[in-house]
Amino acid sequence: MTGKITEDHLIDSIADALQYVSYYHTPDFIQAMARAYETEQSTAARNAMRQILLNSRMAATGHRPICQDTGSANVFLKVGVQAPIDWRRSPQELIDEATRRAYNFKANPLRASIVADPLGKRRNTQDNTPAMIQTELVAGDKVSVTVSAKGGGSENKTRFTVLNPSDSVADWVVDTVSKLGAGWCPPGIIGLGVGGSVDKAMAMAKESLNDPIDMTELQARGPQSAEDELRLDLYERLNALGIGAQGLGGLVTVLDVKVNSFPTHAASLPVALIPNCAATRHVHFTLDGSGPAQLTPPDLSLWPDLGDASVDGRRIDLDALDDSTLASLSPGDTLLLSGRLYTGRDAAHRRMLDELDQGKPLPVDLKGRAIYYVGPVDAVGDEVIGPAGPTTSTRMDKFTGPLLAASGLKLMIGKAERGPQAIEAIRDHGAVYLIAVGGAAYLVSKAIQSARPVAYQDLGMEAIYEIEVRDMPVTVAVDTKGASIHDSGPRQWARTR
Numbered sequence: 042m043t044g045k046i047t048e049d050h051l052i053d054s055i056a057d058a059l060q061y062v063s064y065y066h067t068p069d070f071i072q073a074m075a076r077a078y079e080t081e082q083s084t085a086a087r088n089a090m091r092q093i094l095l096n097s098r099m100a101a102t103g104h105r106p107i108c109q110d111t112g113s114a115n116v117f118l119k120v121g122v123q124a125p126i127d128w129r130r131s132p133q134e135l136i137d138e139a140t141r142r143a144y145n146f147k148a149n150p151l152r153a154s155i156v157a158d159p160l161g162k163r164r165n166t167q168d169n170t171p172a173m174i175q176t177e178l179v180a181g182d183k184v185s186v187t188v189s190a191k192g193g194g195s196e197n198k199t200r201f202t203v204l205n206p207s208d209s210v211a212d213w214v215v216d217t218v219s220k221l222g223a224g225w226c227p228p229g230i231i232g233l234g235v236g237g238s239v240d241k242a243m244a245m246a247k248e249s250l251n252d253p254i255d256m257t258e259l260q261a262r263g264p265q266s267a268e269d270e271l272r273l274d275l276y277e278r279l280n281a282l283g284i285g286a287q288g289l290g291g292l293v294t295v296l297d298v299k300v301n302s303f304p305t306h307a308a309s310l311p312v313a314l315i316p317n318c319a320a321t322r323h324v325h326f327t328l329d330g331s332g333p334a335q336l337t338p339p340d341l342s343l344w345p346d347l348g349d350a351s352v353d354g355r356r357i358d359l360d361a362l363d364d365s366t367l368a369s370l371s372p373g374d375t376l377l378l379s380g381r382l383y384t385g386r387d388a389a390h391r392r393m394l395d396e397l398d399q400g401k402p403l404p405v406d407l408k409g410r411a412i413y414y415v416g417p418v419d420a421v422g423d424e425v426i427g428p429a430g431p432t433t434s435t436r437m438d439k440f441t442g443p444l445l446a447a448s449g450l451k452l453m454i455g456k457a458e459r460g461p462q463a464i465e466a467i468r469d470h471g472a473v474y475l476i477a478v479g480g481a482a483y484l485v486s487k488a489i490q491s492a493r494p495v496a497y498q499d500l501g502m503e504a505i506y507e508i509e510v511r512d513m514p515v516t517v518a519v520d521t522k523g524a525s526i527h528d529s530g531p532r533q534w535a536r537t538r
């Protein structure tokens with residue numbers, strides 16, 4: 042005999058779930074990534090996947106976030122019409138309380154990434170509220186909950202179209218993914234919502250990302266529906282694009298393709314596409330009145346044994362960068378950086394450029410230095426800094442030319458490709474663009490020896506920090522001549538099926 046499903050059952054369970062997903066990948070994801078690592082033949086992509094797997098295990102044992110982007114809190118609530126719920130407040134209020142508690146949890150604070158007033162001041166709400174909620178009334182007497190933490194980089198690569206009914210969904214998806222770039226941190230999962238109304242297609246795509254990765258099983262049993270056929274076709278065709286881990290070029294770009302569909306208007310074929318990144322994080326539980334959910338940690342034997350976290354590469358002294366060293370770097374080279382650099386991402390770039398326009402000096406001297414596009418998680422205990430992986434550099438492209446010209450900056454570190462405008466500026470200024478592995482944030486943070494905020498502290502995680510690194514692993518992505526690994530890598534690995 043179970044009792045009421047109380048407000049505390051929901052709040053405690055969701056708060057626990059948000060903490061849980063911040064450091065545990067799902068077992069199916071770990072296994073699929075391990076299989077992809079075994080399959081991959083591109084050395085650069087394999088190295089990136091090795092770091093993702095090492096980072097995943099470190100996060101699981103250290104109970105610290107897999108990725109510095111601890112995401113927006115996404116909650117999918119299916120409330121049984123006969124469920125004995127005993128709630129006075131709205132689901133939004135209850136789930137926001139859980140989110141606040143999880144993101145401010147002292148032993149493992151998560152990064153607050155949500156900004157209010159998106160068209161105006163974009164003020165950080167400090168506790169990652171509000172959560173994004175999909176609520177549905179369903180048959181039954183239980184409350185079924187899926188909690189996911191969705192990173193901004195993969196969410197930004199969402200695409201939508203309404204095709205003609207006679208058009209090919211598969212062709213549109215292949216064409217779209219071929220132009221997405223690497224900001225969604227492949228290898229990951231492509232979620233599709235097909236049919237319904239335009240809003241329903243998007244909701245279905247989002248929800249499909251919570252389904253288990255089961256491509257190997259589907260391949261073994263064969264297709265039983267049009268959705269299965271689409272999944273199998275797209276899995277082959279998307280991997281044949283050669284994008285590879287982090288866009289470096291390789292055999293594995295997607296671990297799975299998920300498809301949800303719904304009846305639609307005879308005139309329409311809406312298709313929503315949402316990627317999920319290397320920090321795929323979600324967990325499911327059911328409330329029946331017997332108490333809060335009990336979440337089981339994944340077994341540590343799920344992770345492959347990859348030895349220690351060391352990475353081989355050429356050592357570069359950031360305190361003695363000169364033009365001949367920069368000119369000797371080529372796309373694909375693995376480097377281990379040591380020395381002093383500065384952090385700065387979207388909001389800091391915007392402010393620096395606004396201040397330059399107003400004739401003000403830059404807040405830090407970037408001459409001959411490196412900037413790292415990152416918004417770290419706060420440190421706990423004896424940590425110097427929390428998980429601190431790269432953010433998508435493409436968003437900094439429009440600032441790059443003016444910043445290089447005004448500051449004498451020489452190195453930029455981020456993730457994903459640069460656009461033509463930024464590559465031209467990099468070449469013109471004899472600078473170099475490097476990438477760290479998106480989704481390996483806890484591992485990357487271990488290379489940081491000291492960190493102190495030096496400017497724009499009001500921007501929170503977007504403030505400028507001065508950091509000292511030792512043997513920080515990065516890959517050369519754009520060299521002083523403007524050659525880019527994100528062009529050459531996928532071109533080399535693209536294949537006709």
Ligand SMILES: O=C(O)C[C@H](O)C(=O)O
Pocket residue numbers: 109110192193194195224415416430431432433479
């Ligand atoms: O916000 C971040 O730290 C990263 C973001 O999710 C991105 O992938 O660009």
